[in-house]
Amino acid sequence: MATFLIPLLVLCPLAASLIIFISTGRMGARGVGTVACAGVGMAAVLSIIVSVILLSGPATGEVQVTLWPWMHVAGFSADIAFMLDRISLVMILVVTIVGLLIHVYAAGYMQDDPGIARFFGCMTLFVAAMLVLVLASDLLCLFIGWEGVGLCSYLLIGFWYDDPANTAAARKAFYMTRVGDVALLCGLLLLATTTGSLRTGAVLAAVTNGQVSASGVSMAAFFILAGALAKSAQVPFQAWLPDAMAGPTPTSALIHAATMVTAGVYLIARLHDLFAMAAPVMALTAVLGTLTLLVGGCAALVQSDLKRILAWSTISQVGYMFLALGCGVWQAALFHLMTHAFFKALLFLAAGAVIMRARHEQDIFRLGGLRHAMPGLTVAFVAGASALAGLPLVTAGFYSKEMILSGVWHVRFGLTRDWSVTGHPLWAMALLGAFLTALYIFRCVFIVFFGKPGTVAAGRTSRLMTIPLGCLCILSLFGGVIEMPDTLPSLHLFSALLDPATPLSHADEPVWLVLAGAIVPLAGLALAWMLWGRPSSVMHGARTGGGLDARHDRLAIWQHIPDRASTAAGGLMRAASVRVFTIRAGFLDMLARWGGSIGDRGALLLDRLHNGRMRWYAAWIAGGLCVALAVAVLS
Amino acid sequence: MHALALLAAGITVMGAIMVITRRVAVHAVLYLVVTLLALSVVLVMLGASFAAMLEVIIYAGAIMVLFIFVIMMLNLGQPDSQREKEWLRPRAWLGPGVLAAIVCMELLYCASPLSGPARLPVPITAHDVGLSLFGRYVLMVELVSFLLLAGLVTAFHIGRHREGGH
Amino acid sequence: MNALPALVLLPILGGGVAWVAGRIRPVPTPASRDAAWWVVLATLVMETLLLALVTFGHQPHAGPWLAHFSMPWLPAMGIAVRLDMDGLSLSLIWLSLVLCFPCVFLSTRQVTVNAGAFHFLFLATLTGVIGTFLATDLFLFFFFWELMLVPMFVLIATWGHEDRQRAAMTFFMFTQGSGLLMLVSILGLVMAHYRTTGVLTFDYVTLSRTPLSPALSMLLMVGFFMAFAVKLPVVPVHVWLPAAHTQAPTAASVLLAGILLKTGGYGMIRFNVMLFPDAASRFAPIAMGLGVAGILYGAWLSFAQDDVKRLIAYSSVSHMGFVLLGIFCGSRMGMQGAIMQMLAHGLSTAALFLIAGAIQDRLHTRDMRRIGGLWAAMPRLSSAGVFFAVAALGMPGLGNFTGEFLVLLAAWHVSPPLATVAAAGLVPAAMYALRMVNRIFLAAPRAGLRPGPDLPARQMAVLACVMALVVMLGLYPQPFMTFSLPLPVADMTGGEDGAP
């Protein structure tokens, strides 16, 4: 039964998207909104049904369905095939449920935008592509979803195409993710060459039973990591995500918080057997993850644009997930992915509502003191913020971050045969990251909601928008209980769900580990209160924030490096190609022109010969005679 | 080379040179007639008496007379010969002269290896020429008649509008 | 009567009738112009039916070929009118016919000045192309190779845009010059065959079995390669393509991009890799290097263009680089990838040219700096434009990606670094495609420009069919792949009544 439902699951959003695109505006804004929400809603319902079927089945059961043979060629075969197992189960639940909530919110948020048909068309297409990515069992079929998601993010970032800056940001996003896609493609090519087929099962089996050489495995893992890094905007490729905030807020919420950026995490989690065999790549993932979470934290600390703060915070949180993947605890990564989807979506939607009501003002220093004008939004934002910071016991963020921290603490990297290093330094830096997270998010909360009143808020948030906010509040606060650290009543529902085979309980975990994880966010909150919360500190210039901002500016400088590098690269490329074009045009056209002028000069010369005078011709004949005779005589 | 042969050859060459160097057309034509007559003498010495006679009768007799007749009609006066003088300045004839000299040298150089024994040429009488003319070459004679007809028609046609003159 | 000669001659006869129809009324009233158009449409429909007949009604006595026809032409020289159809030629002929329909619907209607002649030349080129795909007699192949060149030259020279004379001349010079090189190779091959076996024949099948010294076979192969390299546009000899594409009228540039480039690819498969297998394998590294160079160079150059058609032309140089890479990979997978890439490129680039032509008809300019955003004014045209631009940049799930992936996989078997560089070519491909989209479709509308009407529903339906084909080529290419494989030379026993 499930085999029939899975393709239907993907078909619903796809059909909704086609309907919206083909109707091209004949349907009103409300009609488009309902069709979109219906499409994604159907997908959500189906995914719940399918998950119930799967969970009722055997523990390690999975559902395979092959739709049709895609490419069957000598030496390689690929099919359009879907697979539902516990990892993709979690993902489709996250994608469809969060997606549904965001679509409902967007129906209200975008209703007075003329291009709403195009917006919802792209959004539903995005959900369809994401579902293909998550459900694909053939890595090449996953690549369809992978690029489809990139295309939709390009179309949605550049949604308000009137402003060239938006479309430039969209193109930049697509180019950087495209670089990653090429790397991923090379990885797939390498795997396809060695194993002949890209079915996940076949690939993992070939890797585990040693059919692929060690260097091949690490090379493939490296390529796939590069692809994941670009798609999830990690350190070398993180410049495009802050600019991607140019898109409408629901887009930022759905694509750049909940789903697309986590695609990389999902891919590595899906291929964790492959990565387990490539120890150096695992270490690299962990290091890059840590680096990203620090860079993200610092950058978010100095942003003045509300949405950019959230963008950098996403980069930082995904950094946590990569750190977890690097340390081998991919279950923790997925758990954090789920909780992150909830509270980050909540933050983005709340921010969107705030911005809309503050007449599209995004600078936090000009927003100020909105808690009286928008009490509901304040509660939502604070809930999201606390979950993001990971305030102990009461928020989901705490549990997922705790799981990662314990995983990182217990890992031991076997870089080479005899030299292995424990995860303690990484653990310390992760803890610092948690502190920074709490700091920047509560800085934003205090400045926006508790500072002196800035702009006057207008209107009310429509009902359509408040419902999703409510749901997300509940999820981000209570979503974490399903996975408790051991010291507390050890409840491991989530990891049991994911991978029943390997229990994650570390009995000998020191108590102070959990305490550290709990105290650090509170410390961050306290420092933020001291710097930006107390009315006195706000007095002497909110922008400097008691000197802390200035120092962090320097720290944040070098997070712009890749940003400047990419714009420079683009400019260089454009200038180079223009110069080459002129050179090419110069070189080859000169060749053609030069050839032409020879012809003209030659013709002119000959023309003078035929001047019609007989004696001149006679002379030439005599000359010819002389030459002929000379040749005849001499040779 | 026998004295008479040398004399005839010398007159032919001198006549030819005089033809191309005269300013007045009539003098040139007369020198040409002298050249042709000397040439017929050479032909006789070659044993081609029939050809010599033809040369005298047709070439010197008919064609040269035609020449004289036309030149008289053109009644080239003093300005013409003055212009000829101006046309004959060294700048004009130096180039072609050199070219002609080169051609002459090359021809002479080519001719040298063919010097066979100076056998007494057995004269070829009109009888032999007549036999071969209307034997093997009867078709060619027909063609020549066509040629003559064409020449006649052209000369007549071009000359016809002399007084109309459009 | 055997279907093959009818398949070849029908277009040119139709063209003749169209010309006459166009000239019946001296003054070109709309009726007379439409008459020619209707005749062309009828011809195309009949041609499609005939092709369907040949495709599905498999002729029993044709031996290994799908269809075979042979008639002595110059027995003294061993030249016969020999037409053979196998999977490869059939799929490319289907591509040509499929492209002619949108071409006829979208662009040939706008041709006003002596439409009859235009349609005649249009169909004459089609005859030349179909002949090239079918001929298995080297002399007949060369005859059709030159035949398809002349009407295209006249099309560009008379109905082209501002700088058409120079473009037509460069196009003619390049193709004609290289064609002569091919003629020399053909004659060389025939002579070599004659000297060793004493049999004078131009027949492809017998010639493919001539014993050749490595040096001679490499020389002959390179001679053939030059002609096809100019036509395919391989990088150093592609100079004629941008000029010819930019100046050609819409219908001609669709024909040029959609079909004529494929004759280069077809020629390489049939007359390079299959006729001189060992020489081709020795020549493969160079050819693959040229292919990758083409991919990067074409993509980089199209990034810097301001003229829409020139941009699309350079993009085809880039895509054809993949074809070249695929053909010389030496594996069946590479060959299938190259064929898929040719089919997909044919559809997507032809559609892009149709859209560029439509833009030029409405705004009378091709300069992207002056066009500005069209999404608000012409949503249908722009959405089609965005779709095909996305197809051009190799979005998986659409036609181009299938071809490119198979080519890259085959190249990876041969040399991973080369395949990585070729894969890196996908990034600039995305760059030029999206730059184009963001300059003429998804951009702020230009104030001064008075936008024309959007695409009528009928034309949009035709484009929708092409879109469906591209998606089908992307998601369900299996039938195309098994269907369009060339007949390997080994079991080409040749029809019973092969040339003497």
Place this chain on the structure above:
Amino acid sequence: MPAFSFNDTLVLAATMFSVGLAGVLVRRNMVFMLMSLDIMLNAAALVFVAAGARWHDATGQVMFVLILALAAVETAVGLAIILRLHAHGRPTLDADAGNLLEG
């Protein structure tokens, strides 16, 4: 009959031919060109006859007759053209002036 060897006649013909050639090249007056042309023709005819004498073959003289006919026709046409040009108001008879091909 004193001997006139074949080689001597060739020398004579060569000189006559080159003199005639010089005449054609030098003189701009068409009449003189015609005359020089005749000299060249005779030089050629002389060689034919000498060859006929040398190998005792009448063909030499046959060719001589033909050359005569040719010379006659050529002179006739040449002079007709000269008369036409002269009467037509071109006193100088300059060979170079007549290069514009109109009537």
